[in-house]
Amino acid sequence: MRTLPRPSPQVLGPRRLNRALLARQLLLERSSLPIPRALEAVAGIQNQYAPSAYIRLWSCLEGFRRDDLTRAYEGGSVVQGTLMRGTIHAVSARDHGPFTAAITEPMRAWARRAYRGDDFGRDELVDRVRTSLRGRTMRPAELQELRGKAPDATWATLHLDAGLLRIPPSGTWARRRADIYGLADDVITADDGPAAESPLAHLMRRYLGGFGPASVRDIGLFAGVPITLLKPVVEGMELRTFRDEAGGTLVDIPGGALPDPDTPAPVRFLPTWDAALLVHARRTLVLPERYRPLIFHTRMPPSYPTFLVDGQVAGTWKYVDGRVTTTPFEALPPDVSAAVDAEAERLAAFHSD
Secondary structure, X not given: OOOOOOOOOOEEOHXXXXXXXXXXXXXXXXXXXXXXXXXXXXXXXXXXXXXXXXXXXXXXXXXXXXXHHHHHHHHOOEEEEEOHHHOEEEEEHHHHHHHHHHHHHHHHHHHHHHHOOOOOOHHHHHHHHHHHHOOOOEOHHHHHHOOOOXXXXXXXXXXXXXXXXXXXXXXXXXXXXXXXXXXXXXXXOHHHOOOOOOHHHHXXXXXXHHHOOEOXXXXXXXHOOOHHHHHHHHHOOOOEEEEEOOOOEEEEOOOOOOOOOOOOOOOEEEOOOOHHHOHHHHHHOOOOHHHXXXXXXXXXXXXXXXXXXXXXXXXXXXXXXXXXXXXXXOOOOHHHHHHHHHHHHHHHHHHHO
């Protein structure tokens, strides 16, 4: 009996991928999800600047107020720690353990390359820090006193190795500096522990849920994990497959949102360093390439906060003296300009609430 050829994977163009990302990042319509579940849906929020998570959740969740996230931090259902690409992320408590386990070894390898040195004394340093921190918090200067002779390559990954979190009120809207640290073990309960699947599979599933369909390379860029480590995990997962317009393979979780490419996209405001604009998501065209140098450049390391029109960055914004002012990159039609102004007024009210 002749075997019929398998059909070629569906081709997804940039507009379809754009709408998929917006839907999964909760930017196509605001959601009623609880904050921890929303963070799981979007694969966490990059959060070096403490207000970023507040602003992003305001754009994602119906009726979100600043105190909602502060209480989630205080209650331990949401935590902040050094995670993907060595940057601070706000994630659900139950994602922190798997994410940490997935990226720790790749980050250690990166540190050895970046600092061109050995990472001896790691176990001793981690034990010293964890013993000193158990049941209490510390400021950065106190942590530094525990360093001893640990080389740079060892010190660079301490937050991952020792399982450190940014502890409230540090890293909240009211107190933005990352200046109080504690142990994840003292905050996250056993019920918030790792998922049953491998940590890398868990991280990849979260990524695809928030940014898919995507290539394995995209996942690696987001996670800071080499493709060679990801490919065997992908092969063991139940995923659906697509193609991009260049013929590249895209993988995705079953049931991931794929809205019609003509689905209307509302005006949305994003904080600095929003992950939807980083290079791993380039194929979605949320940030048109002609605007990328205007958002990320050496004279402005934190990047600029942006606003979206029809699912793409159309300009920057800032909050000054009780108002959100916008700077479009190109002239906007009157109706679009009115929609941007209306959303800016709502964001200004959120700042002053």
